[in-house]
Amino acid sequence: MKDLTGKTAFVTGGASGIGLGMARVFARAGMNVIVADLRRDHLDEAEAVLRADGVSARVRLMQLDVTDRTAYAAAADEAERAFGKVHLLCNNAGIGLARSIGQASYADWDWAVDINLNAIFTGVHLFLPRIRRHGEGGHIVNTASMAGILQYSGAGIYVTTKFAVVGFSEALRAELAPEGIGVSAFCPGGVRSNIRDYEKTRPERFAVTQEGGTAAPGPGFSFNEADRARLASLTASPEEAGELVLQGIRDNALYIFTAPEFRPGIEERFAAIQRAIGHDEAREQAALDLIPNLVGSPIYREA
Numbered sequence: 001m002k003d004l005t006g007k008t009a010f011v012t013g014g015a016s017g018i019g020l021g022m023a024r025v026f027a028r029a030g031m032n033v034i035v036a037d038l039r040r041d042h043l044d045e046a047e048a049v050l051r052a053d054g055v056s057a058r059v060r061l062m063q064l065d066v067t068d069r070t071a072y073a074a075a076a077d078e079a080e081r082a083f084g085k086v087h088l089l090c091n092n093a094g095i096g097l098a099r100s101i102g103q104a105s106y107a108d109w110d111w112a113v114d115i116n117l118n119a120i121f122t123g124v125h126l127f128l129p130r131i132r133r134h135g136e137g138g139h140i141v142n143t144a145s146m147a148g149i150l151q152y153s154g155a156g157i158y159v160t161t162k163f164a165v166v167g168f169s170e171a172l173r174a175e176l177a178p179e180g181i182g183v184s185a186f187c188p189g190g191v192r193s194n195i196r197d198y199e200k201t202r203p204e205r206f207a208v209t210q211e212g213g214t215a216a217p218g219p220g221f222s223f224n225e226a227d228r229a230r231l232a233s234l235t236a237s238p239e240e241a242g243e244l245v246l247q248g249i250r251d252n253a254l255y256i257f258t259a260p261e262f263r264p265g266i267e268e269r270f271a272a273i274q275r276a277i278g279h280d281e282a283r284e285q286a287a288l289d290l291i292p293n294l295v296g297s298p299i300y301r302e303a
């Protein structure tokens with residue numbers, strides 16, 4: 001989508017951090033925006049911010065738990081009642097559950113997968129038919145993370161969900177390309193937000209582990225003062241992240257990144273894969289003739 005003026009965006013987790021950054025940038029660019037979020041306090045704060053931006057007339061805020069499929073379907077209906085058509089879905093709600101796989105409980109796993117991955121499918125399942133129906137084109141942005149491209153130890157569940165979001169986005173992009181509906185995997189590095197507050201929203205059904213104990217809070221990260229200052233210089237603001245997403249939509253970018261400092265890690269990872277797979281020109285050519293979609297997918301070349 002090149003011309004976004006007058007189009008409508010639905011942003012999950014839109015009342016805080018990156019989601020609010022996107023909402024502000026989209027509204028300032030002349031889009032209608034639905035801000036959907038679980039937390040009432042975040043919605044109230046976002047409402048004040050968006051009012052101060054002078055964009056309230058183009059914004060609707062709604063309380064939504066993206067893991068509740070019935071409520072999500074009702075929210076999609078409400079979005080269409082408010083603005084007629086939805087063109088852009090930003091599957092952004094997520095929890096930064098920073099726990100190693102070895103320490104995690106069933107509850108940790110189920111909760112993170114429910115929000116970070118399952119809800120992304122729910123969003124697509126609900127909005128894709130609506131985007132197809134109006135026929136004006138559309139775009140879907142799935143917020144993964146740098147942790148969707150590079151693992152970091154101590155956060156194995158998070159890493160697993162975010163890698164899945166990248167794969168989901170690539171597959172969906174290939175599926176929807178013939179229909180002119182774009183898909184981007186958004187992989188931010190550090191962005192200032194409330195992501196460490198995730199335990200505040202842990203629902204009752206995931207509170208007690210199946211092992212019988214109470215799920216312990218995640219360890220979080222520990223940095224000294226000097227590290228913290230250096231880290232701040234590498235951390236983007238939510239609005240900067242939102243601007244990069246807006247540009248990514250206009251360019252129909254497959255990947256949207258915020259943090260070039262991760263490039264060496266990406267190069268190392270792909271070099272390791274290349275070393276492991278080896279190289280056999282005759283086999284590669286034979287496979288390209290048989291299964292070009294998998295061996296050399298056009299979605300990587302287009303991006």
Ligand SMILES: NC(=O)c1ccc[n+]([C@@H]2O[C@H](COP(=O)([O-])OP(=O)(O)OC[C@H]3O[C@@H](n4cnc5c(N)ncnc54)[C@H](O)[C@@H]3O)[C@@H](O)[C@H]2O)c1
Nearest residue numbers: 013016017018038039065066093094145190191193194195
């Ligand atoms: N901040 C970063 O550095 C960073 C880096 C990489 C990826 N991300 C990803 O960005 C996305 C947004 O995170 P953020 O950093 O802005 O954090 P944030 O906590 O500031 O915002 C997330 C919002 O999602 C909402 N939310 C949580 N569970 C929900 C649910 N079940 N239904 C609806 N809304 C729900 C929260 O209430 C919150 O307002 C997440 O997917 C996160 O994994 C963040």
